[in-house]
Amino acid sequence: MDALTMKKAAGEFAARYVEPHMLIGIGTGSTAYWFIQALGERVKQGLQIRAVATSKESAQLASALQIPILELNDVDEIVLTVDGADEVDPQLRLIKGGGGALLQEKMVAAASRRLVIVADERKQVQQLGAFPLPVEVIPAGWKHVRRRILEMNCSRVELRGNPQPFVTDHGHYILDCYFGKIEDAHALNISLHQIPGVVETGLFLNLATEAIIARADGSIQIIRRES
Numbered sequence: 355m356d357a358l359t360m361k362k363a364a365g366e367f368a369a370r371y372v373e374p375h376m377l378i379g380i381g382t383g384s385t386a387y388w389f390i391q392a393l394g395e396r397v398k399q400g401l402q403i404r405a406v407a408t409s410k411e412s413a414q415l416a417s418a419l420q421i422p423i424l425e426l427n428d429v430d431e432i433v434l435t436v437d438g439a440d441e442v443d444p445q446l447r448l449i450k451g452g453g454g455a456l457l458q459e460k461m462v463a464a465a466s467r468r469l470v471i472v473a474d475e476r477k478q479v480q481q482l483g484a485f486p487l488p489v490e491v492i493p494a495g496w497k498h499v500r501r502r503i504l505e506m507n508c509s510r511v512e513l514r515g516n517p518q519p520f521v522t523d524h525g526h527y528i529l530d531c532y533f534g535k536i537e538d539a540h541a542l543n544i545s546l547h548q549i550p551g552v553v554e555t556g557l558f559l560n561l562a563t564e565a566i567i568a569r570a571d572g573s574i575q576i577i578r579r580e581s
Protein backbone atom coordinates (compact mmCIF):
# COMPACT_ATOMS: atom_id res chain seq x y z
CA MET A 355 0.00 0.00 0.00
CA ASP A 356 1.28 3.48 -0.79
CA ALA A 357 1.05 6.43 1.61
CA LEU A 358 -2.17 7.81 0.16
CA THR A 359 -3.94 4.45 0.37
CA MET A 360 -2.81 4.00 3.98
CA LYS A 361 -4.08 7.46 4.94
CA LYS A 362 -7.40 6.72 3.26
CA ALA A 363 -7.69 3.37 5.05
CA ALA A 364 -7.04 4.93 8.49
CA GLY A 365 -9.41 7.86 7.89
CA GLU A 366 -12.22 5.66 6.61
CA PHE A 367 -11.80 3.21 9.49
CA ALA A 368 -12.21 6.05 12.01
CA ALA A 369 -15.43 7.22 10.38
CA ARG A 370 -17.05 4.00 11.64
CA TYR A 371 -16.55 5.21 15.22
CA VAL A 372 -19.06 8.02 14.72
CA GLU A 373 -22.56 7.32 16.04
CA PRO A 374 -25.83 9.14 15.36
CA HIS A 375 -26.21 12.52 17.08
CA MET A 376 -22.61 12.61 18.30
CA LEU A 377 -20.81 15.88 18.78
CA ILE A 378 -17.45 15.26 17.17
CA GLY A 379 -14.18 17.08 16.54
CA ILE A 380 -12.75 16.91 13.06
CA GLY A 381 -9.02 17.08 12.53
CA THR A 382 -6.79 18.66 9.93
CA GLY A 383 -4.38 17.30 7.33
CA SER A 384 -4.16 14.77 4.56
CA THR A 385 -5.21 11.80 6.74
CA ALA A 386 -8.06 13.58 8.55
CA TYR A 387 -9.21 14.57 5.04
CA TRP A 388 -10.26 10.97 4.37
CA PHE A 389 -12.09 10.78 7.69
CA ILE A 390 -14.06 13.90 6.75
CA GLN A 391 -14.81 12.53 3.28
CA ALA A 392 -16.09 9.23 4.70
CA LEU A 393 -18.14 11.09 7.27
CA GLY A 394 -19.60 13.28 4.54
CA GLU A 395 -20.67 10.12 2.77
CA ARG A 396 -22.46 8.88 5.90
CA VAL A 397 -24.13 12.28 6.38
CA LYS A 398 -25.35 12.09 2.79
CA GLN A 399 -26.94 8.77 3.69
CA GLY A 400 -28.79 10.37 6.62
CA LEU A 401 -26.39 10.31 9.60
CA GLN A 402 -27.09 13.27 11.88
CA ILE A 403 -24.11 14.70 13.74
CA ARG A 404 -22.66 18.04 14.77
CA ALA A 405 -18.98 18.89 14.53
CA VAL A 406 -16.31 21.30 15.69
CA ALA A 407 -13.42 21.86 13.28
CA THR A 408 -9.72 22.15 14.10
CA SER A 409 -8.98 24.54 11.21
CA LYS A 410 -10.65 26.79 8.68
CA GLU A 411 -9.63 24.32 5.98
CA SER A 412 -11.41 21.41 7.67
CA ALA A 413 -14.43 23.57 8.47
CA GLN A 414 -14.75 24.47 4.79
CA LEU A 415 -14.38 20.88 3.66
CA ALA A 416 -16.92 19.64 6.20
CA SER A 417 -19.41 22.39 5.35
CA ALA A 418 -19.14 21.52 1.67
CA LEU A 419 -20.11 17.96 2.63
CA GLN A 420 -23.15 19.23 4.60
CA ILE A 421 -21.59 18.41 8.00
CA PRO A 422 -22.94 21.04 10.43
CA ILE A 423 -20.08 23.00 12.03
CA LEU A 424 -20.27 24.66 15.44
CA GLU A 425 -17.80 26.99 17.16
CA LEU A 426 -15.73 25.51 19.97
CA ASN A 427 -17.10 28.18 22.34
CA ASP A 428 -20.65 27.05 21.61
CA VAL A 429 -20.23 23.45 22.79
CA ASP A 430 -19.44 21.66 26.04
CA GLU A 431 -17.66 18.34 25.93
CA ILE A 432 -16.85 16.87 22.51
CA VAL A 433 -17.50 13.13 22.56
CA LEU A 434 -14.92 12.07 19.98
CA THR A 435 -12.26 13.85 17.95
CA VAL A 436 -10.43 12.25 15.04
CA ASP A 437 -7.19 13.91 13.95
CA GLY A 438 -3.88 13.15 12.27
CA ALA A 439 -0.35 13.39 13.68
CA ASP A 440 3.20 13.87 12.46
CA GLU A 441 4.70 11.47 15.01
CA VAL A 442 3.15 8.94 17.40
CA ASP A 443 5.20 7.19 20.08
CA PRO A 444 4.27 3.94 21.90
CA GLN A 445 2.65 5.90 24.78
CA LEU A 446 0.57 7.84 22.23
CA ARG A 447 2.49 11.04 22.80
CA LEU A 448 2.38 13.06 19.60
CA ILE A 449 4.01 15.74 17.54
CA LYS A 450 1.40 17.69 15.61
CA GLY A 451 1.30 20.92 13.67
CA GLY A 452 2.88 19.94 10.35
CA GLY A 453 -0.08 21.68 8.73
CA GLY A 454 0.02 24.61 11.15
CA ALA A 455 -3.27 23.88 12.92
CA LEU A 456 -1.81 22.86 16.30
CA LEU A 457 -3.41 25.54 18.48
CA GLN A 458 -7.00 24.88 17.51
CA GLU A 459 -6.23 21.15 17.37
CA LYS A 460 -4.97 21.19 20.95
CA MET A 461 -7.94 23.19 22.21
CA VAL A 462 -10.35 20.78 20.52
CA ALA A 463 -8.38 17.76 21.81
CA ALA A 464 -8.46 19.12 25.36
CA ALA A 465 -12.23 19.55 25.12
CA SER A 466 -12.69 15.97 23.90
CA ARG A 467 -13.48 12.82 25.86
CA ARG A 468 -11.71 10.68 23.24
CA LEU A 469 -8.99 11.71 20.82
CA VAL A 470 -8.47 9.10 18.11
CA ILE A 471 -5.38 9.57 15.94
CA VAL A 472 -5.39 8.41 12.33
CA ALA A 473 -2.00 7.80 10.75
CA ASP A 474 0.00 5.54 8.50
CA GLU A 475 2.82 3.44 9.87
CA ARG A 476 5.49 5.94 8.79
CA LYS A 477 4.35 8.20 11.64
CA GLN A 478 5.17 5.65 14.33
CA VAL A 479 8.39 6.36 16.23
CA GLN A 480 10.05 4.95 19.34
CA GLN A 481 11.00 8.44 20.48
CA LEU A 482 9.61 11.81 19.39
CA GLY A 483 11.77 14.40 17.70
CA ALA A 484 12.85 13.37 14.21
CA PHE A 485 10.02 15.55 12.90
CA PRO A 486 10.82 19.22 13.68
CA LEU A 487 8.62 20.37 16.54
CA PRO A 488 6.20 23.14 15.48
CA VAL A 489 5.86 25.96 18.01
CA GLU A 490 3.21 28.64 17.46
CA VAL A 491 4.41 32.13 18.38
CA ILE A 492 3.31 35.76 18.48
CA PRO A 493 4.66 37.41 15.28
CA ALA A 494 5.86 40.60 17.04
CA GLY A 495 8.47 38.72 19.08
CA TRP A 496 9.36 35.63 17.08
CA LYS A 497 13.08 36.40 16.78
CA HIS A 498 13.41 36.60 20.56
CA VAL A 499 11.52 33.33 20.96
CA ARG A 500 13.80 31.72 18.38
CA ARG A 501 16.90 32.88 20.29
CA ARG A 502 15.55 31.42 23.53
CA ILE A 503 14.72 28.10 21.87
CA LEU A 504 18.21 27.89 20.33
CA GLU A 505 19.61 28.18 23.86
CA MET A 506 17.64 25.05 24.80
CA ASN A 507 19.79 22.44 23.08
CA CYS A 508 17.98 22.89 19.76
CA SER A 509 20.22 22.70 16.71
CA ARG A 510 18.04 24.71 14.31
CA VAL A 511 14.90 26.83 14.46
CA GLU A 512 13.22 27.87 11.22
CA LEU A 513 10.44 30.38 10.71
CA ARG A 514 7.89 28.52 8.59
CA GLY A 515 7.15 30.05 5.18
CA ASN A 516 9.48 31.44 2.59
CA PRO A 517 9.68 34.25 1.57
CA GLN A 518 6.39 35.14 3.31
CA PRO A 519 5.90 33.70 6.81
CA PHE A 520 3.10 31.17 7.12
CA VAL A 521 0.28 32.71 9.19
CA THR A 522 -1.90 30.39 11.27
CA ASP A 523 -5.70 30.51 11.49
CA HIS A 524 -5.24 32.50 14.71
CA GLY A 525 -2.82 35.03 13.16
CA HIS A 526 0.45 33.64 14.56
CA TYR A 527 3.74 32.35 13.12
CA ILE A 528 5.22 28.85 13.38
CA LEU A 529 8.79 28.05 14.37
CA ASP A 530 9.93 24.57 13.31
CA CYS A 531 12.38 23.42 15.96
CA TYR A 532 15.00 20.71 15.36
CA PHE A 533 15.57 19.19 18.79
CA GLY A 534 16.52 15.75 17.53
CA LYS A 535 15.47 13.01 19.93
CA ILE A 536 13.28 14.47 22.67
CA GLU A 537 14.27 12.76 25.92
CA ASP A 538 11.66 14.37 28.18
CA ALA A 539 8.69 15.68 26.20
CA HIS A 540 6.83 16.83 29.31
CA ALA A 541 9.75 18.96 30.58
CA LEU A 542 10.37 20.38 27.10
CA ASN A 543 6.72 21.35 26.76
CA ILE A 544 6.81 23.18 30.10
CA SER A 545 10.08 24.97 29.25
CA LEU A 546 8.76 26.14 25.88
CA HIS A 547 5.58 27.47 27.48
CA GLN A 548 7.69 29.57 29.84
CA ILE A 549 9.08 31.64 26.96
CA PRO A 550 7.07 34.85 26.53
CA GLY A 551 5.62 34.86 23.02
CA VAL A 552 5.06 31.11 22.79
CA VAL A 553 1.37 30.47 22.20
CA GLU A 554 1.35 26.64 21.93
CA THR A 555 3.60 23.73 21.11
CA GLY A 556 3.03 20.74 18.85
CA LEU A 557 3.65 18.32 21.74
CA PHE A 558 0.37 16.55 22.49
CA LEU A 559 0.90 14.68 25.74
CA ASN A 560 -1.74 12.65 27.59
CA LEU A 561 -4.34 13.68 25.03
CA ALA A 562 -4.65 10.85 22.51
CA THR A 563 -6.67 7.91 23.80
CA GLU A 564 -6.32 5.69 20.75
CA ALA A 565 -4.47 5.48 17.43
CA ILE A 566 -5.60 3.83 14.22
CA ILE A 567 -2.45 2.97 12.29
CA ALA A 568 -2.73 1.83 8.68
CA ARG A 569 0.07 -0.52 7.62
CA ALA A 570 1.66 -1.00 4.21
CA ASP A 571 0.55 -4.66 4.23
CA GLY A 572 -3.08 -3.48 4.29
CA SER A 573 -3.77 -4.20 7.98
CA ILE A 574 -5.02 -1.76 10.59
CA GLN A 575 -3.43 -1.63 14.03
CA ILE A 576 -5.32 -0.14 16.95
CA ILE A 577 -3.29 1.18 19.87
CA ARG A 578 -5.00 2.26 23.08
CA ARG A 579 -3.40 4.38 25.76
CA GLU A 580 -3.26 2.72 29.13
CA SER A 581 -4.85 5.03 31.66
Ligand SMILES: O=C[C@H](O)[C@H](O)[C@H](O)COP(=O)(O)O
Pocket residue numbers: 381382383384385386437438439440449450451452453454455456459
Ligand atom coordinates in the same frame (compact mmCIF):
# COMPACT_ATOMS: atom_id res chain seq x y z
O1 LIG B 1 -1.38 20.95 11.71
C1 LIG B 1 -1.66 19.88 11.20
C2 LIG B 1 -1.95 18.67 11.90
O2 LIG B 1 -1.37 18.51 13.16
C3 LIG B 1 -1.98 17.39 11.09
O3 LIG B 1 -2.93 16.58 11.70
C4 LIG B 1 -0.63 16.68 11.04
O4 LIG B 1 0.34 17.55 10.49
C5 LIG B 1 -0.70 15.38 10.21
O5 LIG B 1 -1.07 15.69 8.91
P1 LIG B 1 -1.07 14.60 7.74
O6 LIG B 1 -2.13 13.63 8.05
O7 LIG B 1 -1.31 15.43 6.51
O8 LIG B 1 0.31 14.00 7.72
